[in-house]
Amino acid sequence: MKQFVMKRIGYCVLSLFLLSLTIFFFVRVTGDPATLLVEPGASPEDIAAIHHQFGLDRPLIVQYGLFMASVLTGDLGQSFYYRTPVMELYWSRLPNSVMLASAAMAFSLLIGIPSGILASVRVGRFWDNAGKVFALLGLSLPSFWVGLVMILVFSVYLGWLPSSGSGTPLHLIMPAFALGWYFAASHMRLTRSSMLEVLGSEYVKLARLKGLPQSLVIAKHAFKNALIPVLTLAGINFVIMISVAVVVETVFAWPGVGRLLYEGIAFRDFPVVQGTVLMLGAMTVVVNLVVDVLYAVIDPRIRLAS
């Protein structure tokens, strides 16, 4: 177990190293980072000052060391637009992102799990086919388009829901739906296949042979076990949601981390773009690690296999 955890932590550190290396080198390979670090329209003197200030005339390896040192101390630079440290901006926006992702997750599980169970119990019949269509649509519709169409219907034509901003639970409904839509389809697919596997197992057959009613077999014996992989996926998806929410947050002007990234791009506010991507990447890597380790704690087969 200890060896497994150490190995996973090793991979995690490797991922973070690769992430930092990619961010660092892409910025330098694709042009002079000084032009990204000064505001548009800066004079050559300003650029020269930035070169000196950030040590851009030093060897690359030294520059990388300095970059990592500042990242590790929590310094992601200063935003040009907001004139505040990027780290502060990130932490102030994160709660909104977590709130949106929680609502979207709740929605995706509420839709995905029951429809997945229904499809697995009625294999090859109407509900199964309806589920397949739903899953296909869910995986094929871009979330931002779902968001735009919802704004058109529910804000412009019907006037029921606010089209953008935050503050009330009403503001949360459309972004959560647009973001959760894709994930509902993926949760539905996994619930269905996981249920089918469990329903074919010996202990479920025994439960049926004992003469237990169908509802009890499904709810008590099958569902509980089928839920484990779905919840694992949901855990990983939660972080992915925060990352991919950038488009949904842009559509609905939701003040989360994704919107911060979009503003960074739109205002050419490079420290914000770099810092946000680094933090989102690090968050994904760490959550993947936690899920892996937790899974190994629950299921010994995983740690023995690796």
Added chain:
Amino acid sequence: MTTTSEVLTLPSRAARFGFIRGLRLSGFPLIPTAILLGIAFVAVFANQLAPHNPEVGSLVARFKPPFWETGGTTKYLLGTDQLGRDVLSRLIFGARVSMVVSITAVLFAGVVGTTLGIISGYLGGWVDQVIMRLVDTWLALPALTFAIFLAAIVGPSMWNIVIILGITYWTRYARVTRGEVLSLKEREFVRLAIVAGCSKWKIMLRHILPNVINSAIVIGTLMVGVVIITEATLSFLGVGVPPPQPAWGLMLSDGKQSLMVGRWWLTVFPGCCIMLMVLSANILGDWLRVKLDPQLRQL
């Protein structure tokens, strides 16, 4: 590994069909294939089909609705945008952008991923370790955020997007190909080739590659949808295909500005195009997956 089963189950009349040999045609998704071919046709003949120049508009004809709505004219069948450009023409040329980006990005990712997968699986040892650790770490990063970051740095351009999508999605090919190569290299024909004195590179090219190409095609077809959505997302965020080029994602981004005043045609039409193309590619990909490679069903 599919070769044997294909040869054994090959119906005699299928031999006449050449490239679709081995694909039993039952349940063939005709409509999605027709839609994809239609989009490809429109993309190729965009110059002939488009009624107007997609990048030049007339400011006096701004925000014309589609022809069936009051105020619409048959001159602009699907209406015009904020610069008076014809929506239909932009959709037609947008098909070209989507087709070119998705096909080249999928091919690029496929070539890189499959090559590295074969090398990793066949050579083994430290090469395998290095490539697979790279794949693992790459997969741990959030793909979309990573693509947005790269696009924001290198600046908007269609070919930049192709390269970015390629380096974001090559890992899926590498992982699947490597798994297949591991079992292939234990097979008799590969061992015979080694005994016959073939070089490693020749074995990989002549004996391994033809056997993993099926899986690569299946992954490629399923990737088309993902790539189109990512391209549209990047263009929507302003880091993809640069204006005034007509890309569907960019059209949605422009359409968003006038959504609140009810100009629905600027949002609904490009979105429907993206949906049709992605849906068709996904259905075709699913069908191919089941037909060509039953072992990939778990993917």
